[in-house]
Amino acid sequence: MQVKTYTGPSTQAVLAQIKSELGPDAVILSTRSGRKEGRRFCEVTAGVERNGNGSTPHGAGAAADGGDPTQLPAGWESWHREWSCIKEHLLALMKPGLRLEQLTPRQRLALEFLEREGVEDTVLMSLYRRLLTSPGASVLEPLTGMVPVKPWSREAWPQRVHVFAGPFGSGKTTTLVRMALRGQGAESAGGRVQVVNADCERGNGRLLLRHWAELSGFGYAEAADDGAMRAALDCDADRVFVDLPGLARGETLTQRLAHLGLGGDDVAVHLVLPPHCGGQQTADFVNRYRAPGTASIVWTKLDEACTYGTLVNVAAANGLPVSALSFGPGLRGSLVSASESALWRLVFKRQLPGRTSDGPAARQP
Template sequence: MQVKTFTGASSQEVLARVKAEMGPDAVILGNRTYRKNGVVCHEITAGLERNAPGAPTAPSGPDAAPGGWSEWHREWMQIKDQLFALMKPAIQLERLTPRQRIALEYLQREGVADAVAVDLYKRLLADPGASVLECLCGMVPVRPFGAAEWPQRLHLVTGPFGAGKTTTALRFALQLRARDAGLRIAFVNADCLRGNGRLVLRHWAELSGFAYHEAADRESMARALTATAQADAVFIDTPGMARGETLARWRAAMGLDTAATDDAACHLVLPPFCDALQVEEFLGRYRADGPASIVWAKLDEAVSFGTIVNVGAGTQIPVSALSYGAELKESLSPATEPLIWRLIFKRQIPGRPGGEGGASAPGSESARLTGRTA
């Protein structure tokens, strides 16, 4: 690797020199700011790694990433982190009110990403009279699960293995049945190769009076959809996608890509304690065309909830429900803004009277620092 150090009067000037001399493939290895003879100097160390002759190229095809995509993506993430490190000293927290400053610092301790924190900071400066919650509500969309907000007849419940998608599908169905006892609900188990989930879904579907079908391939999926044509709501429990697989390809293989976009919704079930790289991988693997939502599950197992803010602000996919506990009943709440921000600022699980311990902001302190009652 070729390594070179650049200095200049501003970080922008130094970055421009790095790009001009080493090209767009340069990787930022380090940066520092220091004073020399009373003058502020910015120093950036960059590296450039050349591929060896005869090195293998990335696979081709419509689904393959462009050549060098993985390396480019890794380098870009490093550059982005360095840029945010350079921007942090320029964020003048004293320009915020005490409540806004305390809230921003609290969110960063909870794992809110630098990009989201900078966006929130800019929104607060643009509207000095706004509360933190008002700005956050504009960044994290919410669309509570229910027949009115989600009128689609087909609901694909997706997510990684062990995330709780099978129990989430059952909880969704029980929520709808509780609001309309005459609703005709059916389940299609497309994850029928996993014995435990298959038995649980079949048992509770039969116990609750829901129609139950299994679909392991395209032909059986077509038969199941025909058999459930008269149902008001059909929940499809999809299998987890291994690395290299995607929900889009699975839908095409099962004949579900031809379903009308406005008649099918996808609900991605995720726990909030995955790291940023894992969440990014899951979002790409389970990306859905058409109506989609995120269900945050296993909230009672998490210690912080900054990921909820990061994903909502970064993807604009609405949060539809919050799931917690091991029981099927009274363990899922349609998402609302008050429920989400109580969870973020007070670590209060929906349906429980108090916060979930730890260094959470007390109730009165949460309302004080956000400038608005959650």
């Protein structure tokens, strides 16, 4: 398998370069974006299976039998496990050599705290290198560059269609209702909202969506395929919120979106995740639910977690901005637009948004 990493100013530019050099059968293995010296960059690792004469063999990449072109090649999981093991051993050898005495006491305490909170060694190494070049700087300065924030608002997210994807039990349906209610009350200025249930085989989310649609004056529709989805989107609503079911084993979000005919510049996909899954499980979720239209992460069930290092790990590895923070059992006053201050109070103080360290949640607008 030929593997190569490409870097460019935007995802579109990098994908065009990959298609030009590796061809349409190239498989995206990983993506990362961020800022370096004030400039935005996108880094994509791609691979393609080739035979001896350099051509793509039958069944690799975009399968000739109509298989999923994003499916990883045979042996990839084994190779990835071996590389992860090698990386862990390398990091274990490198950590004792870190000269933490070159950092200020405040910087050392911050790194030690992040390590206890579950921030991965690769992220800590990157923070250490950046702090060495900025004596006396706050650890929040490099962290802010590694963990982007794009607050949930009409101005920041002008797309008409917002799709909520994530594993079963992650809180997608509740998050959708919370965002729809928040938009209706604070930002839509009377605009009509339509909710679409694409999870037609499960009863709980279906009943919840229909119930709150009736109470709140939302339009409601169900769509199990692209034809029904087109009919559901063909309405006079200003904003449409789509609730996707969890993916089946072996299924990718790209496949599900294609099945429903969801795509384009007017569609934003929000990945809904809780922070209390293990690191390997969370990484698997992000890989499976990452698609060209995935635009942000909504962190849910924050009140059920004891540490929040996962928020840093996922953002640093994938570059997806955090758009909203969700917590608590209620539908109102339990979701806030993400902000840097709220995010870092959560990570460093374990303080839920809208709460003081010793008081109840403040009323949200």
